[in-house]
Amino acid sequence: MYPFRTISLLPEIPKRISGLSKLAYNLWFSWHPETQALFAYLDVDLWKQADNNPVEFLLNIKQEKLQSASNDQVFLNMYDKVMLDFATYLQGSTWYEKNYPGHEDLIAYFSAEFGIHESTPIYSGGLGLLAGDHCKAASDLGIPLVGVGILYKQGYFCQQINGEGWQEVHNSSLDPSQMPIKPACLPNGQEVIITLEFPERLVYVKVWEQNIGRIKNYYLDTDLALNSPHDRLLTSKLYIGDQSIRLSQEIILGFGGVKALRALNISPNVWHINEGHAAFVIVQRIRELVQKGLDFPTACEVVKANTIFTTHTPVPAGHDVFNVEMIDHYFGHLYEKIGINRDSLISLCWDSQRNGFNMSKLALNYSSFVNGVSKIHCQSTKKIFADLYADIPFSEMPIHYITNGIHTTSWTATEMQQLFQKHLGSDWIKNITQAKQWRKVYDIPDEELWQAHLLLKEKLLAFARENILNRLNRNFETAEVGKRYTAYLKKDTLLICFARRFATYKRATLLLRDKERLAKLVNNPQQPVVIMFAGKAHPEDRPGQQMIKQLCDLEKDPRFQGKILFLENYDINLARHLVQGADVLLNTPRYPLEASGTSGQKAAVNGVINCSTLDGWWPEAYNGQNGFGIGIAKLYPSEDLQDQEDVSSLFELLEQNIIPSYYERINGLPIGWINLMKNCLATIPWYFSTLRMVKEYYTHYYLKAAQREKEFTANNFLKAKEQQQFKERLLANWANIESLKVQVNTTDLLAAGKKLELTVPVKLGQLKPQEVIVEILYGKVQNQSLENPQLIPMNSVQEMEPQLFLYKGSINLTSGTSGYALRIRPNSINFAHPFELPLIKWINLT
Numbered sequence: 113m114y115p116f117r118t119i120s121l122l123p124e125i126p127k128r129i130s131g132l133s134k135l136a137y138n139l140w141f142s143w144h145p146e147t148q149a150l151f152a153y154l155d156v157d158l159w160k161q162a163d164n165n166p167v168e169f170l171l172n173i174k175q176e177k178l179q180s181a182s183n184d185q186v187f188l189n190m191y192d193k194v195m196l197d198f199a200t201y202l203q204g205s206t207w208y209e210k211n212y213p214g215h216e217d218l219i220a221y222f223s224a225e226f227g228i229h230e231s232t233p234i235y236s237g238g239l240g241l242l243a244g245d246h247c248k249a250a251s252d253l254g255i256p257l258v259g260v261g262i263l264y265k266q267g268y269f270c271q272q273i274n275g276e277g278w279q280e281v282h283n284s285s286l287d288p289s290q291m292p293i294k295p296a297c298l299p300n301g302q303e304v305i306i307t308l309e310f311p312e313r314l315v316y317v318k319v320w321e322q323n324i325g326r327i328k329n330y331y332l333d334t335d336l337a338l339n340s341p342h343d344r345l346l347t348s349k350l351y352i353g354d355q356s357i358r359l360s361q362e363i364i365l366g367f368g369g370v371k372a373l374r375a376l377n378i379s380p381n382v383w384h385i386n387e388g389h390a391a392f393v394i395v396q397r398i399r400e401l402v403q404k405g406l407d408f409p410t411a412c413e414v415v416k417a418n419t420i421f422t423t424h425t426p427v428p429a430g431h432d433v434f435n436v437e438m439i440d441h442y443f444g445h446l447y448e449k450i451g452i453n454r455d456s457l458i459s460l461c462w463d464s465q466r467n468g469f470n471m472s473k474l475a476l477n478y479s480s481f482v483n484g485v486s487k488i489h490c491q492s493t494k495k496i497f498a499d500l501y502a503d504i505p506f507s508e509m510p511i512h513y514i515t516n517g518i519h520t521t522s523w524t525a526t527e528m529q530q531l532f533q534k535h536l537g538s539d540w541i542k543n544i545t546q547a548k549q550w551r552k553v554y555d556i557p558d559e560e561l562w563q564a565h566l567l568l569k570e571k572l573l574a575f576a577r578e579n580i581l582n583r584l585n586r587n588f589e590t591a592e593v594g595k596r597y598t599a600y601l602k603k604d605t606l607l608i609c610f611a612r613r614f615a616t617y618k619r620a621t622l623l624l625r626d627k628e629r630l631a632k633l634v635n636n637p638q639q640p641v642v643i644m645f646a647g648k649a650h651p652e653d654r655p656g657q658q659m660i661k662q663l664c665d666l667e668k669d670p671r672f673q674g675k676i677l678f679l680e681n682y683d684i685n686l687a688r689h690l691v692q693g694a695d696v697l698l699n700t701p702r703y704p705l706e707a708s709g710t711s712g713q714k715a716a717v718n719g720v721i722n723c724s725t726l727d728g729w730w731p732e733a734y735n736g737q738n739g740f741g742i743g744i745a746k747l748y749p750s751e752d753l754q755d756q757e758d759v760s761s762l763f764e765l766l767e768q769n770i771i772p773s774y775y776e777r778i779n780g781l782p783i784g785w786i787n788l789m790k791n792c793l794a795t796i797p798w799y800f801s802t803l804r805m806v807k808e809y810y811t812h813y814y815l816k817a818a819q820r821e822k823e824f825t826a827n828n829f830l831k832a833k834e835q836q837q838f839k840e841r842l843l844a845n846w847a848n849i850e851s852l853k854v855q856v857n858t859t860d861l862l863a864a865g866k867k868l869e870l871t872v873p874v875k876l877g878q879l880k881p882q883e884v885i886v887e888i889l890y891g892k893v894q895n896q897s898l899e900n901p902q903l904i905p906m907n908s909v910q911e912m913e914p915q916l917f918l919y920k921g922s923i924n925l926t927s928g929t930s931g932y933a934l935r936i937r938p939n940s941i942n943f944a945h946p947f948e949l950p951l952i953k954w955i956n957l958t
């Protein structure tokens with residue numbers, strides 16, 4: 113092939129409708145159905161062909177079509193309405209302005225992937241989708257936030273299933289000129305390219321900019337002629353197995369991301385690390401401060417003060433760990449140059465089980481706020497990091513959770529939005545997080561809700577038919593085969609969908625444990641069932657690929673033909689069709705391995721019923737009336753036993769509950785099922801929205817982090833220095849703290865309502881009484897510990913001799929079996945939480 117260069121130019125857009133290009137370059141269109149309809153009106157086939165990508169669409173539209181649209185009154189009315197909505201969206205007042213007037217925050221949100229829309233395929237799964245929905249909600253709420261990620265030039269792979277049922281991986285190159293992104297530029301129009309010091313070379317990184325409503329995301333890209341062929345490919349693919357490329361990507365994201373923001377003159381006051389991949393943000397920020405003259409330990413305090421870390425991984429193996437030789441290779445030339453203390457950095461990030469540098473520990477140790485993404489996941493996270501909090505009660509470990517949500521308007525089908533508009537009110541979007549308005553779903557006439565659902569189901573069935581026939585044609589199957597495969601894609605057949613990454617813990621093939629029972633279940637002529645699967649397995653995940661193969665084998669099996677189907681190339685567009693058009697969304701992660709999951713939340717807002725194991729977000733939503741819960745949330749002695757019990761519970765649910773209830777009709781309508789849909793709509797969407805989630809991030813973390821940033825940097829970092837010195841004193845002296853015998857006042861008979869007085873002499877050594885808290889825990893005894901104990905401070909009443917203080921406190925006794933404990937912990941108003949330094953001393957009571 114001969115070399116050539118491409119030039120992509122938008123057509124000349126008539127002045128009257130020149131706003132189209134602004135609309136195309138703002139991802140706002142992805143959650144504004146009227147804007148999508150506007151593009152589709154211009155050329156509906158091209159809109160579909162361009163995969164809903166407005167930039168590609170405009171690059172390919174015929175000039176005549178634009179010309180005639182500019183004279184078409186119907187189009188112009190639509191256009192004017194959209195432009196007005198857009199302006200109102202960008203300029204209207206927001207939650208943030210109303211609640212925090214005068215605040216000037218800027219949150220930097222770092223994530224290795226962003227799943228915003230199919231036109232920007234730089235995501236692989238839930239983490240990216242969550243990040244995308246986080247940004248959209250920040251925009252809706254008016255919270256100033258910039259996202260920082262990587263522009264993977266080959267995106268995530270395209271999946272094709274071959275004739276034998278194996279997944280084939282196709283990497284195509286993305287062309288940024290065809291995407292709704294632009295090079296980030298300085299005010300003088302110059303493109304931003306930053307440099308990173310890699311071992312023995314510089315790597316150049318180009319910065320791209322994307323508009324997401326009111327906010328902007330920046331994506332980093334090394335595919336530049338300035339770089340060597342090897343370095344050009346550093347940012348080509350997501351989640352590469354090669355450890356050195358992976359580490360390079362994390363360096364680009366963390367170090368490069370901070371540098372890119374600086375180059376753009378963007379100064380965040382809060383830094384949010386979304387999953388450990390982005391944790392090098394911390395090191396780069398420490399480095400900046402050290403270069404400004406601050407000492408390393410103080411710089412650490414300054415950085416920690418306004419850093420937030422969200423972890424999404426429920427198992428230790430999911431956290432990135434790099435061997436120390438690799439870290440030294442990449443940072444060896446930097447430690448000294450930037451004054452970073454290699455040994456203290458590494459010791460804080462050391463993972464002794466896996467013998468390496470753990471990115472999540474880096475993030476955890478240098479963040480003031482750490483959270484998991486569901487209640488269950490918070491527990492798993494605490495277990496993973498328990499060694500960092502030895503002796504601190506599990507319930508008091510400073511790891512909390514904010515349960516994931518979805519960006520409601522991005523995932524709610526237009527047809528459903530119209531229903532909500534009509535029955536919840538024209539303000540329904542403003543009130544998404546108000547539980548009260550969702551109760552109005554019970555006023556929607558059954559017939560109307562059912563018809564809207566059937567319409568969406570038919571859209572999915574058409575989409576599925578095309579997907580399946582495409583594959584069969586490509587694999588040289590006959591039309592006859594195509595007919596058999598698609599024979600049951602009918603709107604009155606119960607349609608169950610399973611759509612997610614094919615990671616083994618998600619157990620896509622769970623139902624295949626009993627094929628006889630499954631065959632019987634799908635083939636009842638009165639109550640047929642179609643189960644559709646979709647999902648990609650990571651190219652290096654052989655067991656995941658095997659699961660796809662098993663399903664595709666079943667597809668061919670005469671017992672299952674047309675009943676079990678696989679849709680290829682799961683992406684946002686396919687996900688959207690599935691979560692909007694299925695009757696039931698099946699979800700079978702092995703407890704407790706699903707950090708949160710969000711697909712089911714997307715389904716719920718469309719009235720699609722969840723049938724899921726009680727893992728991730730689902731137990732926080734499931735109330736027995738709004739979907740189905742598979743099995744029991746408990747730890748099993750073996751995976752096999754767990755699978756066995758879960759699958760039998762799932763079959764029972766399907767046979768005795770789901771299928772009969774779906775097919776039970778009164779005057780042609782499945783009244784019971786429709787009621788289930790209403791229960792689901794009434795109870796789930798208001799809470800599982802990123803609007804609620806991002807508000808929580810703001811009020812629990814961003815707001816406090818911004819305040820801490822102010823305090824810790826004021827007066828030439830005075831507070832940070834004090835904090836650092838205090839921590840040093842605590843660490844140096846903690847081991848010398850000693851308590852003497854506890855005295856219990858027993859002059860009175862012990863009885864409920866009486867006081868129990870306790871005194872204890874404590875040797876504080878170099879520490880002062882105001883630097884520690886001595887306290888009583890008092891509560892009911894349960895499972896050999898104290899249940900939600902009350903904390904009662906003890907007062908230092910007397911200095912008995914130098915450095916020996918007498919502490920006194922009392923308990924108001926209650927009836928029943930209670931217990932008390934005494935402990936000493938650090939006291940600082942500057943700590944983000946009581947165990948910012950995980951120090952505690954339990955007082956001996958024997």
Ligand SMILES: *Cc1c(COP(=O)(O)O)cnc(C)c1O
Pocket residue numbers: 236237238239241611612613682683684687688708709710711712714
């Ligand atoms: C929502 C979504 C996910 C996340 O799904 P879970 O399986 O619930 O974690 C992954 N991929 C795509 C394309 C999605 O839209």
